[in-house]
Each structure stands twice: as C-alpha cells, then as structure tokens.
Amino acid sequence: MVDLETTKHEAKSTIYRDDNHAPVTSVLPDGDIPISDHALSADESVLAALGYKQEFKREFSLWTTFCVSFAVLGLLPSFASTMYYGMGYAGTGGMVWGWLIAMVFIQCVAMSMAELCSAMPTSGGLYYAAAVLAPPGYGPLAAWITGWSNWIGQVTSAPSVDYALAAMILAAGSISNPDYVPTDYQVYLLTVLILIIHTAISSMPTKWVANFNSWGSTFNILALIIAIITIPAGTSNVPKFTPASQVWSTILNGTDYPDGVAILMSFVGVIWTMSGYDSPFHLSEECSNANIASPRAITLTSATGGLFGWFLQLVVAYTVTDIDAVMNSDLGQPWASYLLQVLPQKTAMAILAITIVCGFSMGQGCMVAASRVTYAYARDDCFPYSNIWKQVNPHTKTPVNAVIINGILGILMCLLIFGGSVSIGALFSIGAIAQFVAFAIPIAIRVFIVGNRFRRGPWHLGKFSKPVGAMGASFVLLMVPILCLPSGTGADLTPDLMNWTCLVYGAPMLAVMVWWVVDARKWFKGPKVNVEHMLYGREDEETQKSDVIDGVLPVGAEERPTLEGKADESEKVVDGSS
CATH class of the missing domain: 1.20.1740.10 (Amino acid/polyamine transporter I)
Known part of the structure; x- marks a missing residue:
C-alpha cells in the first residue's frame, strides 16, 4: 500500500529539490506544490519556488x-x-x-x-x-x-x-x-x-x-x-x-x-x-x-x-x-x-x-x-x-x-x-x-x-x-x-x-x-506570489530538519511566510522572512 505522506514529500522533492536546479530560496510554505497543466521544467520549478508562474518564453541562452x-x-x-x-x-x-x-x-x-x-x-x-x-x-x-x-x-x-x-x-x-x-x-x-x-x-x-x-x-x-x-x-x-x-x-x-x-x-x-x-x-x-x-x-x-x-x-x-x-x-x-x-x-x-x-x-x-x-x-x-x-x-x-x-x-x-x-x-x-x-x-x-x-x-x-x-x-x-x-x-x-x-x-x-x-x-508588502498552489499542511519537525543543506540552515526555514489572506491564495506575499 502506498504511503500518501511519502508520496507527497517525494513529489515536492521532484519539483523543488532537483540536484542540478535546486531553488535555494523558496517563498512557498512547506507542502505547497504549484498546480500545472504540464510537467514543470527545471527552470519553471525554480521560478515556481520563488513564487511566480512562467509567463515569458525562455529564448535567451x-x-x-x-x-x-x-x-x-x-x-x-x-x-x-x-x-x-x-x-x-x-x-x-x-x-x-x-x-x-x-x-x-x-x-x-x-x-x-x-x-x-x-x-x-x-x-x-x-x-x-x-x-x-x-x-x-x-x-x-x-x-x-x-x-x-x-x-x-x-x-x-x-x-x-x-x-x-x-x-x-x-x-x-x-x-x-x-x-x-x-x-x-x-x-x-x-x-x-x-x-x-x-x-x-x-x-x-x-x-x-x-x-x-x-x-x-x-x-x-x-x-x-x-x-x-x-x-x-x-x-x-x-x-x-x-x-x-x-x-x-x-x-x-x-x-x-x-x-x-x-x-x-x-x-x-x-x-x-x-x-x-x-x-x-x-x-x-x-x-x-x-x-x-x-x-x-x-x-x-x-x-x-x-x-x-x-x-x-x-x-x-x-x-x-x-x-x-x-x-x-x-x-x-x-x-x-x-x-x-x-x-x-x-x-x-x-x-x-x-x-x-x-x-x-x-x-x-x-x-x-x-x-x-x-x-x-x-x-x-x-x-x-x-x-x-x-x-x-x-x-x-x-x-x-x-x-x-x-x-x-x-x-x-x-x-x-x-x-x-x-x-x-x-x-x-x-x-x-x-x-x-x-x-x-x-x-x-x-x-x-x-x-x-x-x-x-x-x-x-x-x-x-x-x-x-x-x-x-x-x-x-x-x-x-x-x-x-x-x-x-x-x-x-x-x-x-x-x-x-x-x-x-x-x-x-x-x-x-x-x-x-x-x-x-x-x-505594499513586497514581492507577490502569483503561483496557483494547494496546501498539504506543514511538515513535521524531522522533515523541516531535512531542509538543512551542508549544515547551513536556509533563510526562512525557521519561519515560513504566512498567507496575507486566505480568500485569494494566489496572492501570497514575501514579508522579508522567506
């Protein structure tokens, strides 16, 4: 039988923790996964972790x-x-x-x-x-x-x-x-x-x-x-x-x-x-x-x-x-x-x-x-x-x-x-x-x-x-x-x-x-997040500890940003603590 929580964590890891394209500063609370009508590319995953949807064509090298x-x-x-x-x-x-x-x-x-x-x-x-x-x-x-x-x-x-x-x-x-x-x-x-x-x-x-x-x-x-x-x-x-x-x-x-x-x-x-x-x-x-x-x-x-x-x-x-x-x-x-x-x-x-x-x-x-x-x-x-x-x-x-x-x-x-x-x-x-x-x-x-x-x-x-x-x-x-x-x-x-x-x-x-x-x-509350997402809830203490990379605690891992208003979850805001 498939463990649902494990599946959720692995999905999030696939999107946000790719070894070569790890978004190092995510504004999304633990458990947020953007909804997309297609599989996110590495660049789209990074941008989603920063709180934005892909709106331009990536035609610059x-x-x-x-x-x-x-x-x-x-x-x-x-x-x-x-x-x-x-x-x-x-x-x-x-x-x-x-x-x-x-x-x-x-x-x-x-x-x-x-x-x-x-x-x-x-x-x-x-x-x-x-x-x-x-x-x-x-x-x-x-x-x-x-x-x-x-x-x-x-x-x-x-x-x-x-x-x-x-x-x-x-x-x-x-x-x-x-x-x-x-x-x-x-x-x-x-x-x-x-x-x-x-x-x-x-x-x-x-x-x-x-x-x-x-x-x-x-x-x-x-x-x-x-x-x-x-x-x-x-x-x-x-x-x-x-x-x-x-x-x-x-x-x-x-x-x-x-x-x-x-x-x-x-x-x-x-x-x-x-x-x-x-x-x-x-x-x-x-x-x-x-x-x-x-x-x-x-x-x-x-x-x-x-x-x-x-x-x-x-x-x-x-x-x-x-x-x-x-x-x-x-x-x-x-x-x-x-x-x-x-x-x-x-x-x-x-x-x-x-x-x-x-x-x-x-x-x-x-x-x-x-x-x-x-x-x-x-x-x-x-x-x-x-x-x-x-x-x-x-x-x-x-x-x-x-x-x-x-x-x-x-x-x-x-x-x-x-x-x-x-x-x-x-x-x-x-x-x-x-x-x-x-x-x-x-x-x-x-x-x-x-x-x-x-x-x-x-x-x-x-x-x-x-x-x-x-x-x-x-x-x-x-x-x-x-x-x-x-x-x-x-x-x-x-x-x-x-x-x-x-x-x-x-x-x-x-x-x-x-x-x-x-x-x-x-x-004015700073950069606005415009990704569509769904909440899976906060991770437990052990999962949060896994965010420590090379012994360095990422900025904001100890205090994730909160929603400015639950009525419109696509308009979340960075308040300097991400």
Missing part, C-alpha cells in the same frame, strides 16, 4: 543574455560618453589607475550579485532579493528602497545613452561641415527619434530582441577591438606615444579637491560604464538554465568589460596630446575631439561612425533591461496604474506597455537638454549612483545580517562570499557621497558647475520615502 548585458555596457560608446569625468577630473594617471582600482571593487559587487541571482533567478532581481533577505518585518521597506533606486537608474539609462548618441551624430555633422553648430532643439529631436526607435524594437517578440542584441553585441566587441588596434596604429602624433612614466604618474587635477579625491571622482565614468552587468538578473525569467547561466553572464560581462575597458583607457592615455583641447572643443563631444586630435580625419570619422553604431545597440540593450525591471515591479503593484504596465502582450509575449511608458518617461527626461550640459549630465551621475545603491542594499543585508543562513544557489563563491560582498558594499558606501561632489568649491562653484545629482536623484528618493511613511507602508 548564456550567450544571448551576455550579449544584452555587454550591449548595455557598450564600452566604446560608454567611454566616449564619459570621457569628461575620467580624463577631465584626473588626467591620464587618474584614468589608468582609477579604472584598475575601481574595477577590483566593481568585480566584487558583480560576483556578489551573481550569487544572489543564482539563488533567486527572477526578473525582480535585486528588489526581490532585498525583500527575501531582510529581517522579518523589514522586507517590504528594503524592497521599496531597492526597487525604486534600481528603477530610477534603469529608466535613466536609455535616455542618457541616446542623448550621448545624438550628440555624437551631430558632432560628426560638424566635422563634415565646420559651419554647422548643433542647437539644443536639434539634439533633443534626434534623441527623441532614437528613443522611439528603441521603444519599437524592444516591443518585439523575445526571440527577435535576443537576435537583435546578439548581433549588436557582436558588433560592439568587434568595434572595440578595431578601435583599440586602429588608434595606436594610425595615430599621426610625433612621437606616436606619450612616455609611460608620464602617462602613469601625471594627475591632471580638474577639480578643486586633492588628487586622491579627484581620482575617486573620476570613478563616475567607470561606474556608469560598468553598471549594465545586472541585466542578466532581470532577464533570468527569459533565460534557460537561469540559476547557472544568468550568474555566469553577470560575471562574464563584468570581467570582459573591465579588461577591455582598461585596454581602451591605456590606448587613449598613451595617445592624447592636449587634454584641455579635448575637454573644451567647440564640437561639444570629447571623444570626437580626441579622435580628430590623434588621427587623420577620415580615420577619425570611421572610428566615430562605428562608435555611433555601438551606441545605438547600447541604447537598445538599456531599453530592454529597463522594461523588464518596470514589468517586474509593476507585477507587484509598486507603481501607480501597475495593472497597465504589468501586462504581457499576448502576441509578442513581451511587456510592451512597460516598454512604452519607459520610452515616454525618457522623452520627458531629455527636456533637461534645454537646461545645459550640466543638467543633462546629471542623468549619467544618477545612473551610476542609483544603480550602485540598489546593488549594495541586498548584498549588504546578505553579508552583514543574514550571514551563514543564506541559502546559496549552484553558482557561489564559497568561503570568499562574505569578504567579497563586504568589499563591494563598502566601496558603494564610499562612492555615494563622492559621486555627489561638484568639481569646484567656494567661489569657483557656480550654478552651471554644480553637481545636481544629489537633487535629481535625492528628490525622487525623498518623495518615495515620504510616500512610504504616509501611505505605501499600509499596502
């Missing part, structure tokens, strides 16, 4: 996921867009040393994030992780802060990239026709056009988007290699290269602060450039073998981007001859000015052209990643009118409404162009600070609060997990105030030189916190 995140990184256009911060703040010495120093800590952040992704591969990403890992009762607040900060960083990424792209296109026009001087109105209209195109492409079916980004990322890699080889080979400088002793030791301080602070301030370019490696986290619900492939894509993106980015820094540092002329050129685009300074005009235009193509691919990747974040947060009713933004288009199987609202918000944000270069430049600083604050919150909770109770996934750092996470979180804590510093002080600090990041990022975050205190804390 490790390679195509890496392609999206590398496209979001967009090393060549990113460097072209942020030369003002690296070279302008600290000169060649700050560029080469600053990138190396920053990359050590950025890699720590990336690897710690990859651990979280392996444990919780859902499009909610860091927001979901913060809710699950936070102490009981604080999950909704941790998710609220993390989610809004991450969303602000994501939603500003495509507009900032597309603005820089428009500026490069018009700078190319100025090179061809020296009498042509782009106006703010023309820059804005071109930026809007690019945003509309990116919105349309991001609304296509998943497979089309994946293929587009695959080709775009491949071109990004080839273009970067071409630039790294062509610039030193084709330079018209005499002598060709600046002596190494001068390159590595010259700190051309463009701020009113000591050299050390100036180097730290130059990190904004590195941080903004390297802030796209979280994209695989947000695409994990569309990726096969997500709890292994997605964290691998995160670390591969960060490591590859860091290495090739440093090579590009070296090339520019060894070939630039007049930093002041590059920074203050009438072209209004330092990268175009630099290329004209060191290369013949035709070669410079060719490099600028491939940078523009890369920038288009990068903006597209940013739009895709941002739309998935908007969808994930709307799914948990974070936004006004969330019922609209969380809809998945029945034909494309993509969150088209989320893409459209991001495109509209981007068009509105680009009105900062009419406030001058410093105003629109705030979008770059916002992207850096907002993303890294969101990255650091769940990592810090995992390292300093959860500790050894963290239930890791199949991809993890082992004994190095806590030290690496602590280094990453500490780096972010140091950089947040640094990223808000203006380049001038005292009498040199004028409104047009003020760093408006603290206002443009701080004001929305302050409004969000006020909203939390006044109203949101009453109804």
Whole structure:
C-alpha cells in the first residue's frame, strides 16, 4: 500500500529539490506544490519556488543574455560618453589607475550579485532579493528602497545613452561641415527619434530582441577591438606615444579637491560604464538554465568589460596630446575631439561612425533591461496604474506597455537638454549612483545580517562570499557621497558647475520615502506570489530538519511566510522572512 505522506514529500522533492536546479530560496510554505497543466521544467520549478508562474518564453541562452548585458555596457560608446569625468577630473594617471582600482571593487559587487541571482533567478532581481533577505518585518521597506533606486537608474539609462548618441551624430555633422553648430532643439529631436526607435524594437517578440542584441553585441566587441588596434596604429602624433612614466604618474587635477579625491571622482565614468552587468538578473525569467547561466553572464560581462575597458583607457592615455583641447572643443563631444586630435580625419570619422553604431545597440540593450525591471515591479503593484504596465502582450509575449511608458518617461527626461550640459549630465551621475545603491542594499543585508543562513544557489563563491560582498558594499558606501561632489568649491562653484545629482536623484528618493511613511507602508508588502498552489499542511519537525543543506540552515526555514489572506491564495506575499 502506498504511503500518501511519502508520496507527497517525494513529489515536492521532484519539483523543488532537483540536484542540478535546486531553488535555494523558496517563498512557498512547506507542502505547497504549484498546480500545472504540464510537467514543470527545471527552470519553471525554480521560478515556481520563488513564487511566480512562467509567463515569458525562455529564448535567451548564456550567450544571448551576455550579449544584452555587454550591449548595455557598450564600452566604446560608454567611454566616449564619459570621457569628461575620467580624463577631465584626473588626467591620464587618474584614468589608468582609477579604472584598475575601481574595477577590483566593481568585480566584487558583480560576483556578489551573481550569487544572489543564482539563488533567486527572477526578473525582480535585486528588489526581490532585498525583500527575501531582510529581517522579518523589514522586507517590504528594503524592497521599496531597492526597487525604486534600481528603477530610477534603469529608466535613466536609455535616455542618457541616446542623448550621448545624438550628440555624437551631430558632432560628426560638424566635422563634415565646420559651419554647422548643433542647437539644443536639434539634439533633443534626434534623441527623441532614437528613443522611439528603441521603444519599437524592444516591443518585439523575445526571440527577435535576443537576435537583435546578439548581433549588436557582436558588433560592439568587434568595434572595440578595431578601435583599440586602429588608434595606436594610425595615430599621426610625433612621437606616436606619450612616455609611460608620464602617462602613469601625471594627475591632471580638474577639480578643486586633492588628487586622491579627484581620482575617486573620476570613478563616475567607470561606474556608469560598468553598471549594465545586472541585466542578466532581470532577464533570468527569459533565460534557460537561469540559476547557472544568468550568474555566469553577470560575471562574464563584468570581467570582459573591465579588461577591455582598461585596454581602451591605456590606448587613449598613451595617445592624447592636449587634454584641455579635448575637454573644451567647440564640437561639444570629447571623444570626437580626441579622435580628430590623434588621427587623420577620415580615420577619425570611421572610428566615430562605428562608435555611433555601438551606441545605438547600447541604447537598445538599456531599453530592454529597463522594461523588464518596470514589468517586474509593476507585477507587484509598486507603481501607480501597475495593472497597465504589468501586462504581457499576448502576441509578442513581451511587456510592451512597460516598454512604452519607459520610452515616454525618457522623452520627458531629455527636456533637461534645454537646461545645459550640466543638467543633462546629471542623468549619467544618477545612473551610476542609483544603480550602485540598489546593488549594495541586498548584498549588504546578505553579508552583514543574514550571514551563514543564506541559502546559496549552484553558482557561489564559497568561503570568499562574505569578504567579497563586504568589499563591494563598502566601496558603494564610499562612492555615494563622492559621486555627489561638484568639481569646484567656494567661489569657483557656480550654478552651471554644480553637481545636481544629489537633487535629481535625492528628490525622487525623498518623495518615495515620504510616500512610504504616509501611505505605501499600509499596502505594499513586497514581492507577490502569483503561483496557483494547494496546501498539504506543514511538515513535521524531522522533515523541516531535512531542509538543512551542508549544515547551513536556509533563510526562512525557521519561519515560513504566512498567507496575507486566505480568500485569494494566489496572492501570497514575501514579508522579508522567506
């Protein structure tokens, strides 16, 4: 005679305890098994344990996921867009040393994030992780802060990239026709056009988007290699290269602060450039073998981007001859000015052209990643009118409404162009600070609060997990105030030189916190579970003890989440104790 309780436990083990795809952080109380009209795949089982039904097609692989995140990184256009911060703040010495120093800590952040992704591969990403890992009762607040900060960083990424792209296109026009001087109105209209195109492409079916980004990322890699080889080979400088002793030791301080602070301030370019490696986290619900492939894509993106980015820094540092002329050129685009300074005009235009193509691919990747974040947060009713933004288009199987609202918000944000270069430049600083604050919150909770109770996934750092996470979180804590510093002080600090990041990022975050205190804390309870399930009842003490894996008690094993209301069992909520 078959033992019913044994059968139930084995069924649950089959769905949730597969050796190769074990969901390490389940929000389902013991005994919950999702009802499905088909046998759950390994990825569907993992997602069900996290509390969500499979709604997207899993047509992303490790390679195509890496392609999206590398496209979001967009090393060549990113460097072209942020030369003002690296070279302008600290000169060649700050560029080469600053990138190396920053990359050590950025890699720590990336690897710690990859651990979280392996444990919780859902499009909610860091927001979901913060809710699950936070102490009981604080999950909704941790998710609220993390989610809004991450969303602000994501939603500003495509507009900032597309603005820089428009500026490069018009700078190319100025090179061809020296009498042509782009106006703010023309820059804005071109930026809007690019945003509309990116919105349309991001609304296509998943497979089309994946293929587009695959080709775009491949071109990004080839273009970067071409630039790294062509610039030193084709330079018209005499002598060709600046002596190494001068390159590595010259700190051309463009701020009113000591050299050390100036180097730290130059990190904004590195941080903004390297802030796209979280994209695989947000695409994990569309990726096969997500709890292994997605964290691998995160670390591969960060490591590859860091290495090739440093090579590009070296090339520019060894070939630039007049930093002041590059920074203050009438072209209004330092990268175009630099290329004209060191290369013949035709070669410079060719490099600028491939940078523009890369920038288009990068903006597209940013739009895709941002739309998935908007969808994930709307799914948990974070936004006004969330019922609209969380809809998945029945034909494309993509969150088209989320893409459209991001495109509209981007068009509105680009009105900062009419406030001058410093105003629109705030979008770059916002992207850096907002993303890294969101990255650091769940990592810090995992390292300093959860500790050894963290239930890791199949991809993890082992004994190095806590030290690496602590280094990453500490780096972010140091950089947040640094990223808000203006380049001038005292009498040199004028409104047009003020760093408006603290206002443009701080004001929305302050409004969000006020909203939390006044109203949101009453109804927002964190990520919502939307799986259909049936309750078998709590397991006995011996079964709960079997949840201990390798001697480590999983987070939440001692206190499973409760139903917020029995009337609708498909709307269960994580309250930070899972």
